[in-house]
Amino acid sequence: MKKYIIVGGGTAGWMSAAILSNVLKHTNVEIVLIESPNIATVGVGEATIPSIIDLLRYLNISLEDFIKVTDSTFKLGIKFVDWLRVDHHYWHPFGSVGGKIDTLPFFHHWSLCYENGLKSEYTDFSPAIVMAKNNKFFIPQGNKANLFSSSDYALHFDAIKVAAYLKDFSLKNGVEHISCEVSAVNKDNEKIASLKLTDNRIVTGDFFIDCSGQHALLIEKSLNVGYQDWSEYLPVDRAVAIQSEKNTSLPPYTESIAHEHGWRWKIPLQSRTGNGYVYSSRFCDDETAYKLLLDNIDGEQLTKAHFIKFTTGKRDKIWHQNCLAVGLSSGFLEPLESTSIHLIMKTMLTFMQMLPSESLHQATIDEFNRLMDIEFECIRDFIVAHYCLSQRTDSNFWQWWQTAEIPCSLKQKLNLFMEQGRLVNNDLDLFASDSWYSILAGMDQKPKDIDPLCHISSLQVVKEMLQKRALALQHSTNKIPSHQEYLQQLIFQKVKT
Numbered sequence: 001m002k003k004y005i006i007v008g009g010g011t012a013g014w015m016s017a018a019i020l021s022n023v024l025k026h027t028n029v030e031i032v033l034i035e036s037p038n039i040a041t042v043g044v045g046e047a048t049i050p051s052i053i054d055l056l057r058y059l060n061i062s063l064e065d066f067i068k069v070t071d072s073t074f075k076l077g078i079k080f081v082d083w084l085r086v087d088h089h090y091w092h093p094f095g096s097v098g099g100k101i102d103t104l105p106f107f108h109h110w111s112l113c114y115e116n117g118l119k120s121e122y123t124d125f126s127p128a129i130v131m132a133k134n135n136k137f138f139i140p141q142g143n144k145a146n147l148f149s150s151s152d153y154a155l156h157f158d159a160i161k162v163a164a165y166l167k168d169f170s171l172k173n174g175v176e177h178i179s180c181e182v183s184a185v186n187k188d189n190e191k192i193a194s195l196k197l198t199d200n201r202i203v204t205g206d207f208f209i210d211c212s213g214q215h216a217l218l219i220e221k222s223l224n225v226g227y228q229d230w231s232e233y234l235p236v237d238r239a240v241a242i243q244s245e246k247n248t249s250l251p252p253y254t255e256s257i258a259h260e261h262g263w264r265w266k267i268p269l270q271s272r273t274g275n276g277y278v279y280s281s282r283f284c285d286d287e288t289a290y291k292l293l294l295d296n297i298d299g300e301q302l303t304k305a306h307f308i309k310f311t312t313g314k315r316d317k318i319w320h321q322n323c324l325a326v327g328l329s330s331g332f333l334e335p336l337e338s339t340s341i342h343l344i345m346k347t348m349l350t351f352m353q354m355l356p357s358e359s360l361h362q363a364t365i366d367e368f369n370r371l372m373d374i375e376f377e378c379i380r381d382f383i384v385a386h387y388c389l390s391q392r393t394d395s396n397f398w399q400w401w402q403t404a405e406i407p408c409s410l411k412q413k414l415n416l417f418m419e420q421g422r423l424v425n426n427d428l429d430l431f432a433s434d435s436w437y438s439i440l441a442g443m444d445q446k447p448k449d450i451d452p453l454c455h456i457s458s459l460q461v462v463k464e465m466l467q468k469r470a471l472a473l474q475h476s477t478n479k480i481p482s483h484q485e486y487l488q489q490l491i492f493q494k495v496k497t
């Protein structure tokens, strides 16, 4: 393929351009990005997961520089408030929780000890959460064995600034930028041949990347691949977002607070806070949602309310013919676990491993689509688990969840877990076992039986070891800088990552 055309200049468009141009910069491949100056980007998408740090490394972007320019803060996980029941909270940490004891996942030993009087919760053994609870942050350096070396982190950032940063990066790598709207898509033999722009220019290309957001201009409006609507599993379909004054305590985590008809996010950036309420129009109207969000905002409101509609689900095929859908054009799984930006990079990095040569190969395209199906379905199951395990019945929305049909794959996962605390072995699941255990333990799920291998170790010895470990983590946190201090040190280059 000699010429790639990307349509769309949101996070997906510029992230795709950055990845493609970085890999292909020493070739004679041309990359053109067309972006409408009149169609706004979705403008949200501020919380990430640790793969964003891998992407910065992959692109050789300095973390310090990126953080400075994009208003970023660090994120160690998510605090889920009122999800199991009102006045309860739990954490989803980044990084590992406890490792293994005598070859068995830590969860099994913790579970047995907890049943036998251990006071510490499962995620009290997560270094990331111990830091998060204390508003602390640092990145462990070198190979030194450190109590915190198994923690992991991601970023909260300003989506508009990130797109601008990646645009700059891509232009330096030789990407051509056209600011104009695509008015028509011309096809030749089921493939896309060229795009007509509103200024009557015709742009030809060999391969087209659809980053046009919910418009899905190429993959759907032109190629009609179809959409799998998952609203029977994930019924939220609306969001209202407002930015407000910065939170001076700068927590190093996202807050997700369950409400009557959905949930609310709170994302701390250096200079402001991102707030949003995600809800289901089946159970709540826009006015009620807006009022709920306003009532819960701390500090001064900085922007007008921005309402967004969406349908949870994914395209039947993300790669079809000479077109790849990236970002919202490929589907959307609601922002509960901040997975959309990860899916953008995952789609592009998987595509880079299967890059077409002069012609397209159907088995390669099928394998790509199979892998992306698994990726989307695993994330869907993980998100559904947050809702379907709730004990809340205080609204129509939560009552609906009590009898909701859940995907068979999730049913199997939950059934297996409830027997002896084991998890389905799936290396392709974005969320590793420690993430699943954090949600299941946080939602008060207790397996009926224990793994008999637990008895290889002495309960008393393990319990004492865990008590000591929890105490050691707590004590060591005192020596760590606050999140605010660490950010300042990083920005003024007093610490290096």
Ligand code: FAD
Binding pocket: 007, 008, 009, 010, 011, 012, 013, 034, 035, 036, 037, 038, 039, 040, 041, 042, 043, 044, 045, 046, 047, 048, 159, 180, 181, 182, 183, 211, 212, 213, 214, 215, 217, 239, 276, 308, 310, 326, 327, 328, 329, 335, 338, 339, 340, 341, 342
């Ligand atoms: P957009 O930002 O909509 O960009 C579309 C681009 O296409 C624009 O540049 C537009 O001008 C261009 N375009 C459209 N039509 C044409 C045309 N005819 N001609 C030329 N150009 C055209 N993700 C996360 O990872 N974390 C989060 O916390 C998170 N929160 C979210 C909250 C909500 C409520 C929603 C809806 C999404 C959230 N997401 C989140 C998802 C995230 O916002 C998107 O994945 C990300 O912004 C990528 O969007 P995009 O680039 O695909 O689309």
